[in-house]
Amino acid sequence: MLRIDNLTKRYGDHLVFQGLNQAFGAGCVALCEEENTGKSTLLGIVAGMIAPDSGEVWIGGHSMAREPSLAKARLAHVPDDCLAFPSLTGRELLERVATEKRASLDHEVLDLARRLGLEPHLDKRFEQMSTGTRRKVFLTAAALGDPAVVVADGPGNGLDAQARAVLADQFRLWAQDRLVLFASHDAELVRACGARVTEVAALR
Numbered sequence: 259m260l261r262i263d264n265l266t267k268r269y270g271d272h273l274v275f276q277g278l279n280q281a282f283g284a285g286c287v288a289l290c291e292e293e294n295t296g297k298s299t300l301l302g303i304v305a306g307m308i309a310p311d312s313g314e315v316w317i318g319g320h321s322m323a324r325e326p327s328l329a330k331a332r333l334a335h336v337p338d339d340c341l342a343f344p345s346l347t348g349r350e351l352l353e354r355v356a357t358e359k360r361a362s363l364d365h366e367v368l369d370l371a372r373r374l375g376l377e378p379h380l381d382k383r384f385e386q387m388s389t390g391t392r393r394k395v396f397l398t399a400a401a402l403g404d405p406a407v408v409v410a411d412g413p414g415n416g417l418d419a420q421a422r423a424v425l426a427d428q429f430r431l432w433a434q435d436r437l438v439l440f441a442s443h444d445a446e447l448v449r450a451c452g453a454r455v456t457e458v459a460a461l462r
Contacts, residue, residue, distance in 0.1 A: 259282055259406040262461065265313035266279070267299055274299050275428065278313070281462040283431040286433040288453035290439040295440040296458045298338060298411055305335040307411045315344065318406035331359065334400035336410035338383075340392035344385040348376065348395040352402070361401030371398045372462075373424045390416030397425065408432055410440040414447045426450035 265278040274296040288295040302308035304315055306322050306329065328392040329458035343351055352371075356363055371377055376394040384392055393416055400408050412424050413429075429438050429451040442448055448455060 259318060260439065261316040262304070263316070265300070265303060265310070265315070266311045266452065267296070267303065267309055272385045275458055276332055278409060278458070278461045282437045282439065284435055286429055286434060286438045286451050286453040287440075288444070288451070288455050289439075289458060290448060290455050291344055300458055301409050301411050301439070301441055301460075304407070304437060305333065305337075306330055307337070308336070308449075320392050326338065331403070332406040333442055334405040334408045335402070336393065336396040336400055336408070336413050337433050338390070338411035338415075339382055340396050345383055348387070348391075351395055355399040355402050361403040361451045363402075366399060366456040367401045370401050370424075370428065374398065374421050375418070390418065392422065393417060394421060397428070401428075406436050408438045408440075410438070419436050422447060423450070429453070 260282040262280050262457075263280055266272045266276045278300070289300070289339070299308060301308050306326055317329040317331070320329040320332065322329040346354070352363055352367070371380065374394045376391065376398060379387060379391045382391075382451070384395075393413065397413065399408070406440065413425060417425060426447060432438050438451070
């Protein structure tokens with residue numbers, strides 16, 4: 259579902275990581291090490307938001323470098339910063355993602371929004387939302403289409419206890435037939451998701 263081949267990334271003189279190689283099938287995998295280890299950079303590269311210096315990412319058999327539209331069609335991304343579209347409402351973002359994925363806001367997607375406690379906030383603009391509410395919109399958007407890989411950076415940040423429980427249930431459900439790859443310092447959430455814990459340095 260996800261393959262990373264010989265990924266290397268540096269910023270100036272700082273080498274973030276070098277020669278990462280790994281193939282992932284369905285399941286839930288958590289990157290849990292301390293800061294400044296390259297977790298967010300790696301997730302950004304997998305999501306197609308950051309270009310590696312060398313190497314390649316494959317999503318559902320499609321190269322992110324050579325077939326970005328096909329690769330991103332099989333990808334769902336929950337970024338650390340969920341304020342990329344401050345003037346959009348939550349509903350508008352869901353509709354935009356649905357159009358991109360050629361999907362619909364069906365009962366399953368709207369039920370996830372309801373369980374996360376998002377429904378009362380869907381018609382607010384992102385700039386009017388709390389950090390947790392913004393994240394709930396992106397988590398709901400991850401249910402759209404048919405992603406092979408769900409990438410999430412700090413998915414539990416800002417969520418209330420009820421939403422965190424829903425998130426853990428959803429990650430376990432998704433992990434049955436897709437890869438959920440996320441970064442978190444929240445050991446309780448990682449355990450609740452049943453995630454396999456690894457480190458960026460171990461991906462060689």
